[in-house]
Amino acid sequence: MEQEREDGYSPGSVEAKWQERWDARRTNRFTSEALRSAENPYYNLMMFPYPSAEGLHVGNIYAFTGADVHGRYQRLTGRTVFEPIGFDAFGIHSENFALKQGVNPMDLTPRNVANFTRQLRRIGGMFDWDHTVNTSDPAYYRWTQWVFVQLFRAGLAERKEAPVNWCPSCMTVLANEQVIAGLCERCDTPVEQRRIAQWFFRITDYAQRLLDNLKIIDWSETTLKAQENWIGRSEGAILHFPVLPHTREDRGGHAPPAVDSKDVGEQPPVLSVFTTRPDTVFGATYMVLAPEHPLVDAITTPAHRARVQAYQRTAAKLDLVARQKADKTKTGESTGAYCLNPATGEPIPVWIADYVLLEYGTGAIMAVPGHDQRDFEFARIFGLPIRRVVAGPDQNADTALEEAYAGEGALVNSERFNGLPWREGARAIVEWLEQRELAEAQVNYRLHDWCISRQRYWGPPIPIIHCDACGPVPVPEADLPVVLPRVEDFKPDESGVSPLARLKEWYRTTCPRCSREARRETDVSDTFLDSSWYFLRYPSTDRDDAPLDPEITRRWLPVDCYIGGEEHAVLHLLYARFITMALHDMGYLGFQEPFPRFRKHGLIIRDGAKMSKSKGNVIVPDPIIEEYGADTFRLYLMFLGPFAEGGDYRDEGIQGPFGFLHRLHDTVVTAAARDDGSLPPDPEVERKLHKTIKQVSEQLPNLQYHTAIAAMMEYLNSVRAGGRKPVRAEVEPLVVLVAPFAPHLAEELWERLGHPASIFTGASWPGFDPAKAAAETVRIAVQVNGKLRGTVEVPLDTSQPQVETLARAQENVSRHLEGVGLRRVVFVPNRLLNFVVG
């Protein structure tokens, strides 16, 4: 039920009226022609929602409102603003919900999209409904598949067998980015490692560019840092440790082999390791391979084989959470093999242990227990030698090690390199080993290739045909899309293949190259592929013969401002950057970075706690909008706190913005009725107006919405102060200032003020006169020894002597100056006067 007050402002009818007009007048929509010829274009993008069955979440509305305020502000300042919205409708999330409900996602998704569309219209966003996307629509995913084919052709998509993250609950593999602390990001199930042949995008080829470009894009600092951490560049070297052939004693005993040239085989295997601390190589007293390392079998001595294999089996059973616990007691097993330390020439034993990860570096390490805490713990448990090779300021070569010393220092126990500072030592040692082909400098990234295969139903089929003769062949572009068939039995299973693999009549096909019998790829692609390029598609949705209209793309992209949640800092935002770079390199795009400016928004919590269904504190937006109107809801959300930081939603708080809009309505209507525009503004109110315009104009572009709103409230309070009667000149600019936040009411009041056109096409952002924005008089604080003892009200720019005289005349000031010596007087013009005494 709508809240009615006697001032005649009825949000429900005002909002319905203007939403109909915007639609009828196509206020926010573009034709392709308009997009091609737009002057001063501004692409205002927000992260498109996943259309859940629950409907729009307040978090969505918060984000979209903040972005819409930005778009509307840009429009009022004269930009041509394109503000699209769409639906990220494919993916495990939708599919899981469909499974739970026992409804086919093909039926469920359109219902959800329809509901979202209704809600999005209701909040009054400036969306161009003629340019929307739905990632589950064949007209869209046809081009998602096209993107895949382009990457395949460019050699950036490859099928390889590798250990991948398998979620036993979602029954699919996941990208590294979708595993949070060893848990599936969707269902929090511990993720297992499996070896399955999967499609990967070679995002690691772009690691350095993705990192370098972070310096030239204007993003929220925290988001930049998150990407930097995720890419995880480390500089170091690959060092090679030749494996020694087994000696006779090895078959039974434990003695290390003698280093004897005649024992060394012709082509001994070599263990390569990555290290960021080549300076510590003299302290490498043993080596460790990941249990899954491919050379384990080859080097293990017969005497150790059984125990090594048992350890491998145990390690394989551990899920990622159990394995990747840093505080877990170190376990391991000796292989019985020995390697030659390339620096010391000593034989050192080779172990396997699950604290070494196959995915990082070479899957093998040189263990330096003296200077790496993990190696230290391992060495202590298994009685391996610990040697100091770096000495800090208060240490020397013989200082005992109670724990690993990871600090800076000079090299010790390192033969000819002794005394070198560790950094220099690292360089010198690598150079020395390089000459003997035992090392090369290397940069390593934590970033992995992007695994995009999903053994699920609800996604775009990967457009590949497997042919026994030709191998994987991309589906010819003319045959796209590969339509996802309607399947009633879409439940995933343990098999490691998609439900599509049950549809023989679907996957059986012929090879596009040799026409022999062949088989379609039955996996679908990751949802994040759908969303990695959607912003490229929006302005070109009128084209059904190409993914992008080149002319429109040139004019509108890259995106001018992207607003979204931080939860996508390393997922969507990284993938979208990668796909954009790849398409740029193939010549499809003239820019490398899709989002030169990105701003994160904060999170809405309620009564100090995160909203969750289990806590029952989720805000359902529809009833609130019904009761107070979209304008009030928008204004309240933006008023909660700094947009970048979110805010604490309290139900009663909405009264403030609600009352403000009512008073605004009342004030403007009163002014319109009594003043035909001939009445002059009150000079004091006018000064305040210019100050307000100044503040709002400075704060809106920086998304500092809550303080801008506070300024407008303050101004309206002074317009109404003491029950005074407002005039048009005092309120008309305020209507424009408030328009980005409360677009419906602003339109209504603009019309009441006699303007026939929409405020967003007819009005322009008010300017301010700096002279008027400056106060006529200022209040100067008077301090004695830094303590406030009074204030004086003087005209702007009053000189020190005059202020001093006025200040001394105040009894409370003079009292504190009596009987003490005046040492100096500090004067800050228009601000403060401080008597320093004593």
Add this chain to the structure above:
RNA sequence: GCCGGGGUGGCGAAACUGGCAGACGCAGGGGACUUAAAAUCCCCAGGGUUCACACCCGUGCGGGUUCGAAUCCCGCCCCCGGCACCA
């Protein structure tokens, strides 16, 4: 552990470049209007001492710089986020 961000009334918060701490709003108290209530409007409101004028204390804690510190410096504590057996 490393890298970010933060800690200000009962609550959300504000404070330009070091210059009146708490704007704006919620909740609260008092008053006007009303038969009454709701709505609306006006006033009060960091804590303490005081009839009052006024004074003292106060921006996580402890020091420092300065005429003057929420703001700068040093050392801690706590909260949030990213990364994490990453070699």
